[in-house]
Amino acid sequence: MSSAILKPLPRWADVVLLPILNLALAFIVSGLVVLAIGQDPLAALNAIVTGAFGNGYNFGYTLYYSTNFIFTGIAVAVAAHAGLFNIGGNGQAYIAGLGVIAVALPLQFLPWWITFPIAVVAGAAVGGLWGFIPGWLQAKRGSHVVITTIMFNFIAAAIMVYMVVNVLKPAGILAPESAMIAPEGRMPKLGAFIPWFKNTDVNFTLLLALLCLVGAYILIWHTRFGFAMRALGQNPTATRYAGMSNSRIIMIVMTMSGALAGMVAVNQVVGVQYRLVLDYVADAGFVGIAVALMGRNHPIGILLAAVLFGALYQGGNELQYVIPGLSKEMVVVIQALVILFTGAMEGLFRPGLQRVFMTLSPRQKAAAVEANSVKSGS
Amino acid sequence: MTEPVQNGDNLQQRPSGAAASDLAQTDLAIELTGINKRFGAVHANKDIDLKVRRGTVHGIVGENGAGKSTLMSILYGFYTADSGEIRVNGTPHAITDSRHALALGIGMVHQHFMLVDNFSILENVVLGAEDSALLGPSLDRAKKELTRLAKEYRLDVNPDAIIEDVSVGTQQRVEILKALYRGADVLILDEPTGVLTPAEADDLFRVLRTLRDQGKTIILITHKLREIMAITDYVSVMRQGAMVDTLKTSETNPEQLAELMVGRRVLLRVEKTAAKPGDTFLSVENLVVKDDLGVTRVKDVSFTVRAGEIVGIAGVAGNGQSELLESVSGMRDQASGIVRLKGTPLSLEGDDGAHRARKAGLAHVPEDRQRMGLITAFEEWENAMLGYEDDPAYGKGIILDIPAAQAQARERIKKFDIRPANERLKTANFSGGNQQKIVLAREMERNPDVLIVGQPTRGVDIGAIEFIHNQIIKMRDAGKAILVVSVELDEIRSLADRILVMFDGHIVGEADPATATEGELGLMMAGVTDKKAAAE
Numbered sequence: 001m002s003s004a005i006l007k008p009l010p011r012w013a014d015v016v017l018l019p020i021l022n023l024a025l026a027f028i029v030s031g032l033v034v035l036a037i038g039q040d041p042l043a044a045l046n047a048i049v050t051g052a053f054g055n056g057y058n059f060g061y062t063l064y065y066s067t068n069f070i071f072t073g074i075a076v077a078v079a080a081h082a083g084l085f086n087i088g089g090n091g092q093a094y095i096a097g098l099g100v101i102a103v104a105l106p107l108q109f110l111p112w113w114i115t116f117p118i119a120v121v122a123g124a125a126v127g128g129l130w131g132f133i134p135g136w137l138q139a140k141r142g143s144h145v146v147i148t149t150i151m152f153n154f155i156a157a158a159i160m161v162y163m164v165v166n167v168l169k170p171a172g173i174l175a176p177e178s179a180m181i182a183p184e185g186r187m188p189k190l191g192a193f194i195p196w197f198k199n200t201d202v203n204f205t206l207l208l209a210l211l212c213l214v215g216a217y218i219l220i221w222h223t224r225f226g227f228a229m230r231a232l233g234q235n236p237t238a239t240r241y242a243g244m245s246n247s248r249i250i251m252i253v254m255t256m257s258g259a260l261a262g263m264v265a266v267n268q269v270v271g272v273q274y275r276l277v278l279d280y281v282a283d284a285g286f287v288g289i290a291v292a293l294m295g296r297n298h299p300i301g302i303l304l305a306a307v308l309f310g311a312l313y314q315g316g317n318e319l320q321y322v323i324p325g326l327s328k329e330m331v332v333v334i335q336a337l338v339i340l341f342t343g344a345m346e347g348l349f350r351p352g353l354q355r356v357f358m359t360l361s362p363r364q365k366a367a368a369v370e371a372n373s374v375k376s377g378s
Numbered sequence: 379m380t381e382p383v384q385n386g387d388n389l390q391q392r393p394s395g396a397a398a399s400d401l402a403q404t405d406l407a408i409e410l411t412g413i414n415k416r417f418g419a420v421h422a423n424k425d426i427d428l429k430v431r432r433g434t435v436h437g438i439v440g441e442n443g444a445g446k447s448t449l450m451s452i453l454y455g456f457y458t459a460d461s462g463e464i465r466v467n468g469t470p471h472a473i474t475d476s477r478h479a480l481a482l483g484i485g486m487v488h489q490h491f492m493l494v495d496n497f498s499i500l501e502n503v504v505l506g507a508e509d510s511a512l513l514g515p516s517l518d519r520a521k522k523e524l525t526r527l528a529k530e531y532r533l534d535v536n537p538d539a540i541i542e543d544v545s546v547g548t549q550q551r552v553e554i555l556k557a558l559y560r561g562a563d564v565l566i567l568d569e570p571t572g573v574l575t576p577a578e579a580d581d582l583f584r585v586l587r588t589l590r591d592q593g594k595t596i597i598l599i600t601h602k603l604r605e606i607m608a609i610t611d612y613v614s615v616m617r618q619g620a621m622v623d624t625l626k627t628s629e630t631n632p633e634q635l636a637e638l639m640v641g642r643r644v645l646l647r648v649e650k651t652a653a654k655p656g657d658t659f660l661s662v663e664n665l666v667v668k669d670d671l672g673v674t675r676v677k678d679v680s681f682t683v684r685a686g687e688i689v690g691i692a693g694v695a696g697n698g699q700s701e702l703l704e705s706v707s708g709m710r711d712q713a714s715g716i717v718r719l720k721g722t723p724l725s726l727e728g729d730d731g732a733h734r735a736r737k738a739g740l741a742h743v744p745e746d747r748q749r750m751g752l753i754t755a756f757e758e759w760e761n762a763m764l765g766y767e768d769d770p771a772y773g774k775g776i777i778l779d780i781p782a783a784q785a786q787a788r789e790r791i792k793k794f795d796i797r798p799a800n801e802r803l804k805t806a807n808f809s810g811g812n813q814q815k816i817v818l819a820r821e822m823e824r825n826p827d828v829l830i831v832g833q834p835t836r837g838v839d840i841g842a843i844e845f846i847h848n849q850i851i852k853m854r855d856a857g858k859a860i861l862v863v864s865v866e867l868d869e870i871r872s873l874a875d876r877i878l879v880m881f882d883g884h885i886v887g888e889a890d891p892a893t894a895t896e897g898e899l900g901l902m903m904a905g906v907t908d909k910k911a912a913a914e
Contacts, residue, residue, distance in 0.1 A: 218777075222777055222778055222780070223776045223777055223778060224767050224768065224772075224773075224776055224777075224778055225776065226778075227760065227767050227778060228767065230756075231753050231756070231764065234753045234754075234755045234756065235749070235752075235753045235754075235755075237749050237750050238749070238750055238751065238752065238753050238764065240709050240729055240732065240750075241707075241709055241732055241742070241744055241750040241751060241765065242732060242733070242764050242765035242767075243708060243730045243731065243732030243733025243734065243735070243736060243765055244730065244733065244765075244767075245728065245729045245730035245733075246729050247729055248729075248730070
C-alpha cells in the first residue's frame with residue numbers, strides 16, 4: 001500500500017537528480033571493478049575525463065561520437081513518443097549509407113554545400129524507407145516493430161556487405177569499401193574554422209544534429225502531428241475514438257525515426273571517412289536506445305546523454321593508452337555499467353527518492369493521498 | 379480546505395442520529411470514536427463516529443473524496459488514525475496493518491480484484507494462507523473448507539476453474555471467499571457493483587443477505603443510492619471528511635440521502651418538457667457489426683433519431699450496445715449497413731472513420747471515458763481538443779496555437795464548472811464527474827447535429843449527474859438529435875423520449891417511457907417479446 005501512494009517526483013528531480021544518482025552509482029560500481037583488477041579507480045576516472053574533455057583534440061572526438069548518438073537517440077525518442085520501440089536504429093543508420101554514397105560519388109566534384117543537403121535527403125530517404133517498412137508491417141499487418149526492426153538490422157547488414165563488396169568496391173582495391181569521394185565533395189571539419197578542434201573528426205554534421213533536436217522538439221510538442229503522435233503513444237483507443245488514423249501515424253513516425261537514424265551515415269560517409277566502409281555505425285543505433293532512455297526522450301536530455309556517451313567512448317579509448325593495465329575490454333565494461341544503471345535500471349532510485357521528497361514535504365504527501373483516494377473511486 | 383460543514387445548514391429537519399444512538403455496546407461489531415486523519419493540510423477524516431451493528435449490512439455513502447476510503451483504510455490497517463479509538467466487538471484495538479485487521483476478523487473486498495489470473499479459484503483462495511511448505515495438503519484442506527463455505531453461504535464456485543475463464547461476478551465471489559476463508563466476520567466491500575452487470579449485482583446482493591443472515595457484518599461503500607436502498611439496514615452519510623448522519627435505511631429515501639451527500643437539494647428525477655421531434659437527423663439501416671473476435675454483436679439493426687428528441691437504448695450490458703455505439707461513431711468498421719446523417723450516408727470505414735463522422739456533425743461521448751474519451755496522461759487543455767485538433771481555431775498550418783487552445787479550454791472549464799479550474803492539470807487528477815464534463819464540453823461545444831452518449835453518468839457523483847442530464851436536455855431543446863445508451867434503466871427512463879430495447883444484438887422492442895413499466899422493459903431486456911410471451 002505504501003508504494004501505491006508515492007507521488008511522482010517533481011520534474012527537475014526526475015530529469016536531473018535521478019540521472020545524476022544513476023550515473024554516480026554506475027561510476028562507483030565501475031570503480032569497484034577497476035579496484036578489483038588492481039588499478040586505481042580515481043586515476044582511471046581522471047584518465048577518462050581528461051581523455052574526453054582535456055583538450056580540443058579530445059573534446060572534438062567526443063563531439064564527433066556525440067553527433068552519432070544524438071541522431072540515434074532522437075530517432076528512438078520520436079518513435080517512443082508514439083509508443084513505438086524502434087530497435088532498428090543500427091540498421092537504418094547503416095543502410096542509409098547507400099543513399100548517401102549514391103549521391104556523394106556522382107556529385108563529388110560539386111562544392112560540399114551542394115552535396116551536403118542532397119546527401120542529407122538521400123540518407124533520410126533510405127534510412128526512412130528502412131523505418132517505413134517495419135512501420136507499414138506494424139500498421140497494416142500487426143507485425144510488432146520490436147521484432148521486425150531487429151530483423152531489419154540483420155537484413156541491412158547483409159545487404160551492405162553485398163553492396164560494398166560486389167557493387168561499390170572499385171576494381172583493384174583489396175579492402176571492402178567504396179571509392180573515395182573527391183576533396184571538393186567532403187564536408188568541412190569544424191577544425192577548419194575553430195582551431196581548437198584541429199585534426200578531429202567533428203564536422204558540420206554536428207550542427208545538423210542540433211538542428212534535428214530543435215526540430216524534434218517543435219514536432220513533438222508544437223505541431224498537430226506531434227499531438228496525434230503523443231496521443232497514440234499514450235492511448236491508441238483514444239486516437240481511434242478521435243479519428244486520428246493510427247496506421248498512418250505509425251508509418252509516418254517510423255519513417256521519421258529511420259530518417260533521423262540515417263543521418264549517422266551523413267556524418268560518417270561525407271563527414272569523416274569519405275567513402276562507404278563496412279560496419280561504420282559501430283552500434284551507435286543501440287547506444288541511441290540508452291541515450292533516449294537516459295535523456296527521458298526529451299531533446300535537451302538527449303543532447304546531454306549523447307555528450308556523456310560520446311565522452312565515455314572517447315575517454316574510454318584514451319584510457320587504455322594512459323593506464324596500460326586497463327584494456328579496451330575494461331572500457332566496454334564501464335560503458336555497459338553506465339548503460340545498465342542509467343538505461344535498464346533507471347528506476348532504481350525512484351521509490352527511495354519519492355519517499356525522501358514526501359518526507360521533506362507534507363503537502364506533497366497530502367496531495368498524493370488525495371490523488372490516490374480519487375483514483376480508487378471513493 | 380473547506381471548514382467542516384454544519385449538519386444543519388440548508389437541510390431539512392430530520393431525526394438526527396436516532397437510529398444508532400440507542401445501541402448496547404455488545405451489539406456492535408465495529409465502533410469508531412473520534413477518528414481523525416490528516417494528510418498534511420488535508421483533513422481527510424474529521425472526528426468520525428461510526429457504530430456498526432453485528433449482523434447487519436451497513437452502507438457508507440458519500441461523493442468522491444468524502445473520506446469513505448480513508449476511513450475504511452484506517453479500519454483495515456492501511457493507515458493509522460491521528461487520534462480516535464477503534465473497538466472491535468467491544469474491545470479497543472490499535473490496528474497496525476491489514477494482517478492485524480484480518481486476525482481481528484475484518485476482511486476487505488477491493489474495487490479492483492487482487493487475483494492471479496492464471497491460477498485456479500482454489501489456488502487464489504489459498505494464496506498467502508498456505509499452512510505448510512508443501513502445497514498439496516494445504517490445497518486439500520482448503521478444498522474441504524471452500525466446499526463448506528460455499529454450502530453455508532450459497533457461494534457456489536468451481537474450485538478448479540481458472541480465474542481468467544470465469545465471469546467478473548464469479549471473480550468477486552472468489553474475493554469474498556478469500557476473506558471468509560481467512561476467518562472474516564466483518565466484510566468491507568468497496569464499490570462492489572461498479573464492474574457487475576445488473577444480474578450479477580442482484581446475485582451479489584443475494585449473497586450479502588445470506589452472509590448477514592448467518593451473522594456476518596457487512597460494510598458496503600458505494601455512491602449508488604439505489605443499492606443502499608435495496609440492500610442495507612443502516613446507512614451512514616459522509617461529506618467532505620465528516621460523518622453527516624447515520625440513518626435506518628427503512629426510514630429514509632434516496633432524495634434525503636442525496637441531499638445529505640451533496641449538501642444541497644438534488645433533483646434525482648430529470649425535469650423536462652415534452653419532446654418536439656423534427657426531421658430525421660440520424661438513421662441507421664440494417665447495421666451489422668462484429669467484435670474483435672469476429673463474433674456478430676449487432677444483428678441487422680435499424681432505427682432513426684429525429685431532431686429534438688432523445689432516443690434511449692436500454693439493455694443489459696454486453697448485448698451489442700457498445701459495438702453499436704462504436705460503429706455508428708466510426709470507431710469500429712461495420713460489416714454491412716448504412717448510417718445516414720441528415721440523409722447523407724456517412725463513410726465510416728478505416729481507422730479515421732471517427733474523424734469523418736465528427737466533420738459531418740456527429741459528436742460522440744464514449745461509454746468508457748478513461749479508455750476512449752480521454753488521454754489521462756495529457757493535460758486538460760490537450761484533451762479539450764482531442765479529435766478536433768485539425769480545427770483552424772487551434773492554429774494555421776502544422777503548428778498548434780497552444781495559447782488559443784488553452785484559452786478555449788479555460789472558457790469551457792468556466793462554462794461547465796469543471797473543477798479544479800486548471801487547464802494545465804493532468805487529466806488523471808480530475809474526478810470521474812469532472813472528467814466526464816471535460817468530454818461533454820468538448821463534444822457539445824462543437825454544436826453537432828447528432829450527439830451520441832454512452833453511459834452518460836457512469837462513475838459520476840450525484841451533483842454532477844444532475845448537471846450532465848440538464849446539459850443533454852438543453853441540447854435536445856436546441857433541436858439536436860440525441861442517442862443515449864445506458865445500462866442504468868432508471869437513467870434511460872427519465873432521460874429518453876423514446877426507448878429502444880436491445881437484446882442479443884437485435885432491437886427487440888420500442889417503448890414510451892411515460893407508459894412503459896419497469897417490468898415490461900425488464901422482460902424485453904431479457905429477450906421476452908410480446909409475441910413469444912403470447913405463444914407460451
